[in-house]
Amino acid sequence: MTSAFNAKPPLAGLRRQLRRGRAARWREPDDPFLRETFALPRDEARAKAREWFDRFPKAAYWTQVESWRLLPDDRVEFTMRRLPTAD
Numbered sequence: 001m002t003s004a005f006n007a008k009p010p011l012a013g014l015r016r017q018l019r020r021g022r023a024a025r026w027r028e029p030d031d032p033f034l035r036e037t038f039a040l041p042r043d044e045a046r047a048k049a050r051e052w053f054d055r056f057p058k059a060a061y062w063t064q065v066e067s068w069r070l071l072p073d074d075r076v077e078f079t080m081r082r083l084p085t086a087d
Helices: 012-026 042-055
Strands: 034-041 064-070 075-082
Touching (some): 034 042
Antiparallel strands (some): 034 075, 064 075
């Protein structure tokens, strides 16, 4: 005879919770932005960023340089971010 203190709890609910949690971690967050990363010489990087701001105006597309860093060979690696439409 098994007492209530020694009984093992049903694990189906726990397994289901773990599966949902793991699946949620692997899903992409709801992020509407489009991103593109470039690694260009400094002058070309400036021109590329200017091209993005001309083509996708900041006020309509929320265009911005999301991140950037200088590489050892005087190149700039940067990520541009914008909304897909100007709605």
